[in-house]
Amino acid sequence: MSEKSPYYLQTARLNWQQDNVPEAKDFGDIYFLLQQGLEESRYVFLQHNQLQQRWQQLEPFEHFSIGETGFGTGLNFLAAWQLWQKTADQTAQLHFISVEKHPLTYTDLERSLSAWPELADYAKQLLAQYPTLTAGHHLLKFDHGRISLHLLLGDGIESIEQLRSNDHPQWQTQNHPTIDAWFLDGFSPSKNPDLWNDRLYALMADLSGPTTTLATFTAVGSVRRG
Known part of the structure; x- marks a missing residue:
């Protein structure tokens, strides 16, 4: 039997619940709640990182970086x-860096994002650039280059370690990139222990600065302590 290519990825295997709500078969967890999903995303990740206030205070040509664990549907x-x-x-300039071990196929992503009509224009642009699903780093540019999406497809911990060693001058701050806000997403710690562990927290600390904030949907004690 031939070995798998190092660029091979196992895409997400989904069950579809009522109203096009996707559930990950391998994790036994849904990606979002249909009625509250978008508002939950705004409340947990945007509001708790104080992004509106911080972005209103940005100077011209200033950069802001977000690190996310679990791209999922891209919501x-x-x-x-x-x-x-x-x-x-x-x-x-906004730099959004997101890791994903099991990305959705184009068809599944399109179906998932159809749940949010108010984001339809953004979803259309994301789908137009959605990359071939191979392991590695994929850079997508939007809004005339004003927004960068770095999709790191593959193992989450390994991808973040590669980010830490990135020597591109755009990301250099004292010899490593600095994340301004973290979105700790992904399936619950009990269902995804390979991601939620001390190795992740140490990498986050190394990639963070004195004003970095983080937000997460989970209240699990081990995550709070980490």
Whole structure:
């Protein structure tokens, strides 16, 4: 039997619940709640990182970086993109870095995002650039280059370690990139222990600065302590 390519990825295997709500078979967990999903994303990740206030205070041409564990359906990215356009200076740059071990196929992503009509224009642009699903780093640019989406497809911990060693000058701050806000998403710690562990928390600390904030949907004690 031939070995799998190092670029091979197992895409997400889904069950579809009522009203096009996707559930990950391998984790036994849904990606979002139909009625509250978008508002939950805004409340947990945008509001608790104080992004509206922080983005309104950005100087011209300033950069802001978000790190996310679990791209999923891209809902958090689209919600952040929408808020960024409403609040940030027109010359400011948003860098959204997201890891995903089991990305959705194009068809499944399109079906999932159809749940959010108010994000339809953003979803259309994301789908137009959605990459071939191979392991590695994929850079997508939106809004005339004002917004960068770095999709790191593959093992989450390994991908973040690669980010830490990135020597691109755009990400250099004292010899490593600095994340300004973390979105700790992904399936619950009990169902995804390979991601939620001390190794992740140590990497986050190394990639964070004195003003970095983080937000997460989970209240599990081990995550709070980590």
